[in-house]
Amino acid sequence: MNITIVGTGYVGLVTGTTLAELGNSVYCVDIDEKKVEGMKNGVVPIYEPNLEEMFHRNIQSQRLFFTTNLKEALDKSEVVYLALPTPPGEDGSADLSYVLGVASDIGDLMTEYKVIVNKSTVPVGTAEKVTEVISSRTDIAFDVVSNPEFLREGFAVEDSMNPARVVVGSSSEKAKEIMSKIYQPFTNTGIPIIFMDEKSSELTKYASNSFLAVKITFMNEIANYCEKVGADVDKVRLGMGSDDRIGHRFLFPGIGYGGSCFPKDVKALIKSGKQEDFNFQILEATENVNVAQKVILVSEIEKYFEGNLKGKKIAIWGLAFKANTDDIREASSLDNIDLLLKKGAEIIAYDLVAENNVRNIIGDQIQYAKTMYDALEGADALFIATEWPEFKNPNFELMAKKMKSKVIFDGRNMFPLEVPKQNGFYYKSIGRQTIL
Ligand code: NAD
Numbered sequence: 001m002n003i004t005i006v007g008t009g010y011v012g013l014v015t016g017t018t019l020a021e022l023g024n025s026v027y028c029v030d031i032d033e034k035k036v037e038g039m040k041n042g043v044v045p046i047y048e049p050n051l052e053e054m055f056h057r058n059i060q061s062q063r064l065f066f067t068t069n070l071k072e073a074l075d076k077s078e079v080v081y082l083a084l085p086t087p088p089g090e091d092g093s094a095d096l097s098y099v100l101g102v103a104s105d106i107g108d109l110m111t112e113y114k115v116i117v118n119k120s121t122v123p124v125g126t127a128e129k130v131t132e133v134i135s136s137r138t139d140i141a142f143d144v145v146s147n148p149e150f151l152r153e154g155f156a157v158e159d160s161m162n163p164a165r166v167v168v169g170s171s172s173e174k175a176k177e178i179m180s181k182i183y184q185p186f187t188n189t190g191i192p193i194i195f196m197d198e199k200s201s202e203l204t205k206y207a208s209n210s211f212l213a214v215k216i217t218f219m220n221e222i223a224n225y226c227e228k229v230g231a232d233v234d235k236v237r238l239g240m241g242s243d244d245r246i247g248h249r250f251l252f253p254g255i256g257y258g259g260s261c262f263p264k265d266v267k268a269l270i271k272s273g274k275q276e277d278f279n280f281q282i283l284e285a286t287e288n289v290n291v292a293q294k295v296i297l298v299s300e301i302e303k304y305f306e307g308n309l310k311g312k313k314i315a316i317w318g319l320a321f322k323a324n325t326d327d328i329r330e331a332s333s334l335d336n337i338d339l340l341l342k343k344g345a346e347i348i349a350y351d352l353v354a355e356n357n358v359r360n361i362i363g364d365q366i367q368y369a370k371t372m373y374d375a376l377e378g379a380d381a382l383f384i385a386t387e388w389p390e391f392k393n394p395n396f397e398l399m400a401k402k403m404k405s406k407v408i409f410d411g412r413n414m415f416p417l418e419v420p421k422q423n424g425f426y427y428k429s430i431g432r433q434t435i436l
Helices: 010-021 033-040 051-060 070-076 097-109 126-135 156-161 173-182 198-229 233-241 262-275 281-294 296-304 332-342 355-365 396-402 418-422
Strands: 002-006 025-029 064-067 079-082 114-118 142-146 166-169 193-196 313-317 346-350 381-384 407-410 426-428
Touching: 002 010, 002 070, 010 025, 010 051, 010 064, 010 079, 010 156, 025 070, 033 064, 051 064, 051 156, 064 070, 070 097, 079 097, 097 114, 097 126, 114 126, 114 173, 126 142, 126 198, 142 173, 142 198, 166 198, 173 193, 193 198, 198 233, 198 262, 198 281, 262 281, 281 296, 281 332, 296 332, 296 381, 296 407, 296 426, 313 332, 332 346, 332 355, 346 355, 418 426
Parallel strands: 002 025, 002 079, 025 064, 079 114, 114 142, 166 193, 313 346, 313 381, 381 407, 407 426
Antiparallel strands: 142 166
16 A cells, blocks of 8 residues: 655654555655655664664665655555644643644645544544544545554554554544555454544543553652652562552653653643543642652752752763653653752763753753763762663672762662662662662
8 A cells, every 4th residue: 555654753754664564655754854865865863673674674675765745745645644743732732733734735735535544642523623624625535534653662663563452533434444454464463453433542542641641650659658658669569560450560660751742641631621621630640740750859869968969960871761762852851950950960961872862952061971881980979860771780889989979869760779788879769768
């Protein structure tokens, strides 16, 4: 099948490459000329494990193409995926201007029947809005389908090639048939495709992300309470997770959730609720708890340094919002850096792949280290902000040699307590005893 993907970010590029891998001809459209030029020259614009190989393979097989020209791509495709940003507007609601803007362009440019598949995360009722916009520009027949994306950054290729399920919201038999054909390689291997109406499909995405945000936040509150009463959240977590109604996943406490999805999707669902005179109380609490959780260790750092962080050198391991990605949108590291700088600390940070993205935002307000150990040179404390596997089993002897004081604030509970203890470190993590 010939498919256009509009927007080649984390979702669009991975979806496009996956659909090409499944044998389709895929035309990826983006307005960012530099990005498109780069991709034409074989440059993958984002970091995702295993993406590069699949990207090159499909370019070579002439199944994956890049252009800034929407018309050129549309003319070749019956199906058009929208993988456009839906960032939070000032009031927290999803900004639909990218999606509706492209819908309007499609209405102007299409010359025959199209299925417009919305992969962006959008509020209930957006399929109707997209339909209205396109109808106002053309008399040619088309269908709008909701097909939310559930991939996880860091595992995007794996999730895209082997999704837990495919959700398709559509009331058109013709569109459902076309979507079934596209996803036939999945259904063939037992991956379910769940058909429903457009609104339920749109809400399924928000409900899923919000549920996961609540689960993480619930565990963060349990962790904070553990510290009050002297319980150990690792033990509580294992005890809880062994119940298969609960499960072990998303029970790891830390310095809050970030990224381009959970914070904005929770906000957008709260806002959508308000528009219907409905209060998502659990989501409002989740959001408030998460905002505080992101910087919960800063007060601990201040306490440790007796209220004075002026000139204290803090090394930060990890800038990405989570491991295996270069995405720093709403990353906890940034909130902590901001607050620590305001309090007069000096920061030297290390990340495997996210340094450039941080540089683009905060430039030289902090220093950047080439290796995790370089970051520790003369440091008064180490702060761990991302759970990169590289940090899991460090050389504590080398750390002790490099650091001015053997002090770790761990926002991701990277080590069993006995490890920093045996190595003589002060160690403050989340929901566990502090090692003095
Ligand atoms: P992104 O910011 O990484 O990518 C968006 C791309 O769209 C950019 O390359 C941008 O240049 C391009 N673009 C903007 N306007 C355009 C236009 N008019 N024409 C063509 N291209 C245009 O975004 P993303 O992370 O891929 O997210 C896209 C959508 O998918 C969002 O709604 C997001 O909530 C949702 N989503 C994201 C993830 C994720 O993990 N990132 C997961 C599931 C769903």
